[in-house]
Amino acid sequence: MFENLSERLTKTLRFVTGQAKLTEDNIKDTLREVRMALLEADVALPVVKEFVNSVKERAVGVEVSKSLTPGQVFVKIVNEELVRVMGEANEALNLAATPPAVVLMAGLQGAGKTTSVAKLSRLLKDREKKKVLVVSADVYRPAAIKQLETLAAEVGVDFFPSSADQDPIDIARAAIQHAKIQHHDVLLVDTAGRLHVDSDMMDEIKRLHAAINPIETLFVVDAMTGQDAANTARSFNEVLPLTGVILTKADGDARGGAALSVRHITGKPIKFIGMGEKIDALEPFYPDRLASRILGMGDVLSLIEEAERKIDKDKAEKFAAKIKKGKGFDLEDFREQIQQMKNMGGMMGMLDKMPGMGQLAQAADASKAEKGIIQMECIINSMTPGERRNPDIISGSRKKRIAAGSGTQIQDVNRLLKQHKQMSKMMKKFSGKGGISKMMRGMKGMLPPGMGGGPGGFPRM
Incomplete structure (x- = not known):
């Protein structure tokens, strides 16, 4: 984005x-x-x-x-x-209501409403420790009801059944009653979308809103529609008392016009931003962090938060202790770091959030880089445990076997072994006195001209 x-x-x-x-x-x-x-x-x-x-x-x-x-x-x-x-700062969901706190999701067809319901329910369950119930009031698309049921099972939240022959208001009221009996903290209500804003659709959602009086009314909009996203949000805001916006498909939007227009045009905050198809690809929207990324200054806070959620802490601590004791960095460790990086959204996802690295991420061929990471993992997986622990024993015949087993060439295996050797040397600097500063100097030397900040690069802040 x-x-x-x-x-x-x-x-x-x-x-x-x-x-x-x-x-x-x-x-x-x-x-x-x-x-x-x-x-x-x-x-x-x-x-x-x-x-x-x-x-x-x-x-x-x-x-x-x-x-x-x-x-x-x-x-x-x-x-x-x-x-x-x-919008100055992130505005969190207001869930300060007698349970269940009802959240109504509105938007056009194809904006990603149903998927956003599932993503938001997962976020509330995992990060806020809320007991969540989801329900679909989209009686015009039975497939949407089935889709939400499937997604609810995938993210591990409760689903309230509904069918195409029911009235949306009756569905929502029954779901609220069920949530009260089962002591759910939050109820997310998915609504019907249309291909464009029309009076019938607006009348129906107005009646639904009046009947259930949600504490939050979120407008779900596709970032890739640019200015139209802001204009559609304004149309909905004239009919519904919106409390916030969820911007979806932001990872596919190279322009970013929607994020910069929605708040100004509607006066409503962007509360969440969808950055991918995966079910955990929904994040709270932080204007200061996004502004920093736009100006190539990275988003270190988001990177740290993502690391805290997705990196296996036990494995990370064991690895740190091993390096600190100077026990070396073998190919098992290398593979572990590759897997941790994949959990963090891959190399491009990490580079984009690192100060001064955004342009490097843009300049790189993302698909080629990610393919290279997958290839490295395949090569390491084709080795024996002994070879991974002691790469020095990998002879010419072993390289030939490893290349055949991983569907690569011998030069690919050689390249990986060379990269591992370079990383191993760098890791040794961790174990000595002033290890981290030595390593940082080494990494700075590996950056292309202009990427280190200061003269020739982006000005230091």
Whole structure:
């Protein structure tokens, strides 16, 4: 997400340099580029106008402190304005109600409502430790009811049955009663979608909303529809008292216009963002973290939180203890690190969140990189336990066998062994005094020119 906008902005913002302060003249061209970058990202025109005017108003005449360059000051202003446009801070779900807290999901057909119900139910169950019940009031698509039942079983939450011959209001009321009896904390109500906004659909969802009085009414919208996402959200907001937005399919949207337009046009916060098809690919929306990623400054907090959830802590501690004692880094360890990285969304997913690495992730051929990771794992899996523990015994004949077993070439096996040897040397630096700082210096030396920050790279913040 935001690949195009991020690339344009990071290039553009490098040009504001060499002045004692920012003036209208020395930021004029940069502001024009910022405006074009936002329009190309399909951000709504009123949002672009207000954004550029606000940046200009704040930037002109700003004195640059000794510790910052004009470019850094300008980036700071742009970053803060991006955060303001998208909503300042994450707004969590309001579940402060007598159980069950009812959450109504609305949106157009194909926006990903049913999948979002399942993803949100999993998030509430796993992270908030809530007992969740889901129900489908989409009586026009029996397949949607079946889909929700299947997804509910997959994520381990309760499903309340419904059928196409029932009235949506009766379904929702019965589900609320069931949730009370079974002591559910939260009830998520999936509703019918249409291919476009129409009066019948709006009347039905208005009646449903009035009948069940949900504490949260979330509008689910496809990020890939760009400006239309914000306009559709506005249409729904005129009919329903929306409390927030779920932005879906954001991983497939290289522009990002929806995320930058929805809050401004509707006045409603984006509460969650869907970043993939997997059932756990729904995250709380943090405007400050996303702004940081747009400007190529990474999203370390999200990376840390993801690591805490997805990395096997016992294995990580054992690995750290082994390295600290200087016991070496064998191919079993290498495979373990590959698997942990896959759990974290693969190499591209991690690079995108690391400061200064966003552009590297964009420049890399993502599919080729991920294929390379899978290939490495296949090669290691084709080795014997003895070979994985002691790679030095891998002779020419063994390499031939390993290549045949993994469907690769001997040069692929050689490449993997070379990479392992380099990593093994780096890991040894962990065990000595000042190990981490030595390792960081080594990693910095491996980065391509311009990726280390400072001269030739993106300005340090």
